[in-house]
Amino acid sequence: MPARLKTRFTEFFDIDCPVMLAPMDKVAGGALAAAVTRAGGLGLLGGGYGDADWIEQAHRDAGNERVGIGFITWSVLRTPELVDQALSHKPAALMVSFGDAEDIIAKAKAQDTPTIWQVHTVAQAEQAAKAGVDVIVVQGQEAGGHGMDRGLMALLPAARDATGPDQIILAAGGIADGRGLAGALMLGGDGIMMGTRFCASAEADDTDIAKAGLVKATGDGTVRSKVFDVARAVDWPWHFTGRVVRNAFADKWVGNIEDMKMRAAEAQEAYNASQPDDHSIRALIAGEAVDFISRIEPAGDIVARIVEEASDLLKRAPRYAE
Numbered sequence: 310m311p312a313r314l315k316t317r318f319t320e321f322f323d324i325d326c327p328v329m330l331a332p333m334d335k336v337a338g339g340a341l342a343a344a345v346t347r348a349g350g351l352g353l354l355g356g357g358y359g360d361a362d363w364i365e366q367a368h369r370d371a372g373n374e375r376v377g378i379g380f381i382t383w384s385v386l387r388t389p390e391l392v393d394q395a396l397s398h399k400p401a402a403l404m405v406s407f408g409d410a411e412d413i414i415a416k417a418k419a420q421d422t423p424t425i426w427q428v429h430t431v432a433q434a435e436q437a438a439k440a441g442v443d444v445i446v447v448q449g450q451e452a453g454g455h456g457m458d459r460g461l462m463a464l465l466p467a468a469r470d471a472t473g474p475d476q477i478i479l480a481a482g483g484i485a486d487g488r489g490l491a492g493a494l495m496l497g498g499d500g501i502m503m504g505t506r507f508c509a510s511a512e513a514d515d516t517d518i519a520k521a522g523l524v525k526a527t528g529d530g531t532v533r534s535k536v537f538d539v540a541r542a543v544d545w546p547w548h549f550t551g552r553v554v555r556n557a558f559a560d561k562w563v564g565n566i567e568d569m570k571m572r573a574a575e576a577q578e579a580y581n582a583s584q585p586d587d588h589s590i591r592a593l594i595a596g597e598a599v600d601f602i603s604r605i606e607p608a609g610d611i612v613a614r615i616v617e618e619a620s621d622l623l624k625r626a627p628r629y630a631e
């Protein structure tokens with residue numbers, strides 16, 4: 310029988326595994342989201358900055374599987390019609406990250422769509438709880454992609470204390486195996502959301518070169534910075550940084566970000582002139598969890614293994630209390 314683990318998160322969504330796919334901008338397409346849902350978790354489409362055609366294609370690719378969708382808040386606030394478009398698909402959940410999302414949450418709740426808000430500080434967790442969100446994802450700085458600078462180990466229990474015992478909370482950042490899932494449950498979480506581990510899956514919408522790069526990379530070799538937002542001329546709010554695998558381009562600028570801002574046109578030109586899969590220049594987005602990735606696997610196998618590992622660890626836990 311496939312592994313199952315019951316938490317408030319699985320009960321809320323009526324699923325078997327407390328594992329959610331992070332809505333990674335365009336990497337989490339319909340095939341990946343559907344595979345995670347099929348395995349008993351919850352797959353979210355990576356709506357990212359917002360693209361109407363991509364949203365339609367991703368839903369077609371997900372077929373009849375029950376999937377949700379996530380957006381980058383500050384970006385989608387500029388195109389609210391995309392939230393309406395997403396809600397018209399009756400998603401399993403609407404997730405938002407990176408910005409004040411009260412209006413989007415209210416709109417989704419009015420349509421009875423479950424809501425998820427990813428946060429990076431205790432204050433943001435309180436803000437999300439006050440907005441009445443169904444699930445809070447607490448993201449630590451270990452995470453791949455954008456985030457802030459608090460580590461998950463202290464942030465997760467602090468967010469639990471701040472939002473109370475009834476709030477459903479998922480942990481994110483640096484988790485890629487059963488130890489991470491079991492640990493997240495002990496720290497006050499009701500499950501996990503993973504990005505980096507699912508990037509290295511068969512179904513992820515990324516190149517084979519990028520996936521091979523994840524297998525090769527180490528957590529020590531990742532860095533959180535503003536370099537690639539400046540290079541890509543994406544106007545992210547300045548307090549969010551992005552974790553990527555460190556490369557020659559990052560090495561050049563990471564300690565000189567003020568200089569880079571002054572020479573932004575030069576940096577952007579060099580970045581844009583490179584081939585999209587030249588990861589000596591282009592960002593390979595990934596978090597510290599690359600330490601635990603040794604091969605590309607079907608997403609369903611990843612979900613099953615992590616839940617089995619966590620179940621085994623939890624069954625062995627009582628020995629510590631004797």
Ligand SMILES: Cc1cc2nc3c(=O)[nH]c(=O)nc-3n(C[C@H](O)[C@H](O)[C@H](O)COP(=O)(O)O)c2cc1C
Pocket residue numbers: 331332333334335336355356357358379380381405406427448451452453454455481482483484502503504505506508594595596597598
């Ligand atoms: C390639 C990649 C793209 C991401 N894109 C988004 C995004 O578009 N929206 C979002 O809310 N989070 C995004 N994230 C962050 C995830 O939501 C999540 O916090 C993170 O992946 C969790 O940490 P982990 O990578 O260690 O599993 C991205 C992460 C990665 C690795």
